Amino acid sequence: MSAQAGRDLLLKLDETASGAFQTVAGLRARRIAFNASLVDITTAESAGQWRELLENAGTRSANLSGSGLFRDQTSDAAVRSLFFSGGLRPWQVIVPDFGVLEGPFQVTALEYAGRHDGEVTYELALESAGALAFTAL
Template structure:
C-alpha cells in the first residue's frame, strides 16, 4: 500500500438503524486500532520454559477515534443522542486502497471543546460491540 492522505479515511454511521450510512461530519483526525488479547497456555512441560499461546483464543476488540467539527446540527444531534442513549449502531471505516471495516460500535467518549476565538470542536471514541467484517478494496 502506498502513502495515503489522512483525509481520505472515512468514518460513517448507520443513521437510522436500517443501513443508511452517512459520513460523520467534519472529521479532521481519525484512527482505527485492533487488539487481540492472548491466552497463556504455558505449563511445566513447555519447551525451554518458553511461553506458549493458545491459538485462536482470547478477546478481539477494535477502537475508533476521531476529532473535528460538526458540519450541521443533524450530525451533532445524532452522535449526542447515540451517546446518551448508549446506542449500539453499525459503523463503517473506509480505508482507501485497503478496504472497509464494518460492524457494531458504541460511543464511549464524546468531548466538546473550543477556544474563544475559534470553532467548537469534538472528540469521539468508539468501542466495538460485536463481530466486525472486513471487505478488501
Template structure:
C-alpha cells in the first residue's frame, strides 16, 4: 500500500434513518486500537520471563477528530449524541485498508474560537462494544 491522502480517512455516524452521514469539516482524525495485557507470570515461569494470557485482555478503540463546522446535519448528530450520552454506530474508513464499524460513545466535545478565526471543534469517541473490520 502506497501513501494515502489524510483527507480520505473518513468518519461517519449513522443517523436516525440508518444512513451513514460523514462528519463534515474534519481537518484531522485518528483511530487508535489498544489491548490490555493479562500478566499470568508466576514463581515457576521459565527464566522469570513474563507470561501473558492470550485473548484475555480488554480491547478498545479511540477515535479523535478536529475541524470546522460545515454541515448542520452532521454537527447536530454529533452534538445530540454527546448531550444524550447515546451510543451510536460509527464508521471509520481508512483508504486502501478497510472500514471499521461499531458502537461508539462521544466522550468529549470541545468548541474553540479565536478572535480572528473560525469556530472549530474537537471530538473524542470511545468504543462501546464489538467492532467489525471489513477490508476494502
C-alpha cells in the first residue's frame, strides 16, 4: 500500500441503524486501534516452561478517535445525542485502498474546544460494542 493522505480516511455514522451512513465531520486527525486479550493456559507441564495461549479465546476490541470540525449542526447533534443516551449505532471507517471496517460502536468521549479567534473543534472517541466486519477494497 502506498502512502495516503490522512484526510482520505472517513468516519461515517448510521444514526437510525437503517443502513444509510453519513460522514459525521471534517476530521483533521484520526486513529483506529485493534486490541486482543490473551487467555494463558500455561501449566507446569508446558514444554520448556514456555507460555501457552488458547487459540481464538481472547476478547477483541477496536477503538477509534478523531478530532476536527463537525460538518454541520445535524452531525454535531447526532453525535452529542448518542453520547448522552449511551446508544450503540453502526459506524463505518473507510480507509481508501485498504478496506471498510463496519460495526456497532459507542461514543465514549466527546470534547469541545475553541480559541477566541478561531473555530470550535471537537475530539471524539468510540469503542466497539459488538462484532466488526472488514471488507477489503
